[in-house]
Amino acid sequence: MARQIQAIPLAAREDTSSGVDSRSDSAATAPAPGLPPVSRKKQAAVLLSAFMAIALTIGYDQCWGVFQEYYLSSSQDVLVPSPASEASPPTALLTFVGALCYGLTWAGGILVNPVLARIEQGIWAPTTPSTRLWRRRFLRLLTLKTITISGVLMMAAGFLLASFSSTIWQLLLTQAGGGIGGLILSPVIRVLLSSVGGRWTLRIYAVFSLVAGLPIAWTVPRSRLVSGSTAEGPERPKTHVSRELAMRSTFLFSVVAAFLQAAGAQLPLSFIPSYTVGLGLSSSTGADLLAASNAINAVSRVLTGYAGDRLGRQNTLVMTLFLAAGSVFAFWLTSVLTATSSASNSLWMAFIVLYSFSAGGYYALFPALIAEVFGIRQYASVNAFILFVRGLGTMFGSPIGAQLLGNSGEKATAYASIAYWDGALLAGATLCCVGVRWADGKGKGWKWIA
Numbered sequence: 001m002a003r004q005i006q007a008i009p010l011a012a013r014e015d016t017s018s019g020v021d022s023r024s025d026s027a028a029t030a031p032a033p034g035l036p037p038v039s040r041k042k043q044a045a046v047l048l049s050a051f052m053a054i055a056l057t058i059g060y061d062q063c064w065g066v067f068q069e070y071y072l073s074s075s076q077d078v079l080v081p082s083p084a085s086e087a088s089p090p091t092a093l094l095t096f097v098g099a100l101c102y103g104l105t106w107a108g109g110i111l112v113n114p115v116l117a118r119i120e121q122g123i124w125a126p127t128t129p130s131t132r133l134w135r136r137r138f139l140r141l142l143t144l145k146t147i148t149i150s151g152v153l154m155m156a157a158g159f160l161l162a163s164f165s166s167t168i169w170q171l172l173l174t175q176a177g178g179g180i181g182g183l184i185l186s187p188v189i190r191v192l193l194s195s196v197g198g199r200w201t202l203r204i205y206a207v208f209s210l211v212a213g214l215p216i217a218w219t220v221p222r223s224r225l226v227s228g229s230t231a232e233g234p235e236r237p238k239t240h241v242s243r244e245l246a247m248r249s250t251f252l253f254s255v256v257a258a259f260l261q262a263a264g265a266q267l268p269l270s271f272i273p274s275y276t277v278g279l280g281l282s283s284s285t286g287a288d289l290l291a292a293s294n295a296i297n298a299v300s301r302v303l304t305g306y307a308g309d310r311l312g313r314q315n316t317l318v319m320t321l322f323l324a325a326g327s328v329f330a331f332w333l334t335s336v337l338t339a340t341s342s343a344s345n346s347l348w349m350a351f352i353v354l355y356s357f358s359a360g361g362y363y364a365l366f367p368a369l370i371a372e373v374f375g376i377r378q379y380a381s382v383n384a385f386i387l388f389v390r391g392l393g394t395m396f397g398s399p400i401g402a403q404l405l406g407n408s409g410e411k412a413t414a415y416a417s418i419a420y421w422d423g424a425l426l427a428g429a430t431l432c433c434v435g436v437r438w439a440d441g442k443g444k445g446w447k448w449i450a
Contacts, residue, residue: 049216056209056216057105057155062269062294063189064098066287069273070193073283078198080166090168095270095402097171099395102266107391110384114240115147145218152213159206163199190287241381249439250373251382255389257432258366261321262390263397264425265359268332269293270398271405271418272352278412279345289349293356300360305368312449313365313372314437320361321433325426327354333419336412344412373440397425 038046070076071094074084083089162174192201245251272293273286308316331351335344370386371379404417441450 045219049219052212053216056213060205061098061102061105063287063290064101065270065273065290066189066193067198068094068098068270069277069283069286070198072274076198078165079168079171091405092399092402093168094171096395096399097168098270099266099398100172103391103393103395105391106262106387106394110388112147114384148217149214152210152217155213156206156210159202159209163202163206190284194284241385245374245378245382250436250443253432253435253439254370254373254382254386257429257436258386258389259393259396260425260429260432261362262393264422264429265324265362266394266398267401267418267422267425268328268351268355271401271415275348275412275415278415279348280341281345289352293352296353296356297360297363300357301364304361305364308361308365308368312447313369314433314440314450317361317365317369318430318433318437320358320365321426321430323358324355324361325423325430327351327358328419328423328426331355333416333423336416336419373436397422 071079072083072089072091074082076082076084083091083094158174162171165171165174189201189205192204196204241251269290272290273283276286276289277283304316304320328351331347331354335347335351338344338347366386367383370382374382401418401421404421405414437450441447
């Protein structure tokens with residue numbers, strides 16, 4: 001008699017040796033949910049707010065050369081005694097005022113970014129019963145909106161207090177809080193300085209920054225890129241550079257490149273008005289040339305971003321830095337060493353055009369380059385540290401350039417040492433970006449379009 005055989009289905013055995021459930025694999029391969037949609041109205045509001053925020057903060061820094069030329073002139077009404085009446089005008093110290101304002105704008109990111117990330121992640125949420133009452137109340141007030149509004153109030157207060165300054169160290173304390181903004185502000189500030197003087201110009205700018213900045217700070221949105229939570233609580237965001245990442249050659253080359261580029265890029269903007277006056281042109285012409293430089297720089301950021309998508313961001317960045325360094329030696333230095341005034345003026349105009357165009361490449365490409373080289377997960381930490389280093393570089397380049405200028409700032413021939421210094425800084429930044437290109441290609445495999 002034949003026995004009846006029944007087939008018994010067998011389930012796949014779970015791989016317990018690796019500690020991963022097979023069911024979790026299918027969950028891991030499931031597509032991640034997309035970001036929530038954003039309406040066109042909110043997109044336009046965010047874009048306009050970001051535009052105005054950059055114009056208010058960076059715009060003032062970009063036109064500091066107009067203030068510096070005014071403070072060194074005999075018609076200024078702020079500093080006592082007037083720097084023009086001194087045997088040794090404090091050019092280097094005045095340059096450091098603008099460099100400190102610009103540098104702290106960038107360097108503060110290494111402190112602000114971790115705070116903002118922890119607020120968005122809810123890591124500092126006052127839900128622990130053991131938290132003291134005063135701390136719970138403080139953490140409830142510590143939101144993105146209150147931080148940005150406080151920044152606007154501090155900036156406006158700084159300009160208002162600067163209008164009562166009479167010494168350079170008071171300017172250092174008050175104006176240290178301080179693209180397109182420079183394009184608009186440079187000629188406007190030049191007109192205000194000539195018509196109402198330095199003190200009322202600072203007061204008007206304080207009111208303007210307050211009126212324009214408060215609506216921007218009030219509408220600051222919550223980031224859509226907030227990471228998820230774990231069983232222990234909110235996932236801790238990566239806001240610090242790890243030791244392993246800090247030892248990578250790509251990171252080291254990027255840090256040095258950021259420092260040298262920031263030190264060299266701000267130098268021409270600090271001395272465009274004063275060198276223009278040294279060539280025999282008017283101070284209003286210097287302010288107009290600074291505004292034209294900012295306008296060309298704004299357009300070049302769009303064009304170099306488009307070129308970076310086609311030719312590779314790293315390739316485009318190296319080429320733009322090379323052009324910036326070459327323009328300093330080929331046109332600015334030649335303008336200083338040329339005896340004919342008409343030829344010097346022509347070379348100076350050519351330098352402003354070529355340098356302003358090439359200098360915009362770094363600002364347009366480097367943020368995307370960070371994500372490309374280090375990965376999007378490391379973007380926040382690397383970008384915060386790079387901005388901090390750029391702040392230090394800004395406070396390093398321009399004051400040393402002013403010290404090299406010495407006491408003969410009214411003569412155009414005295415700017416040769418500044419041109420050599422600026423060209424050396426930008427050439428060093430170019431070599432470091434070549435090092436980033438080489439190290440990244442060595443680690444990931446060489447690609448011609450990168």
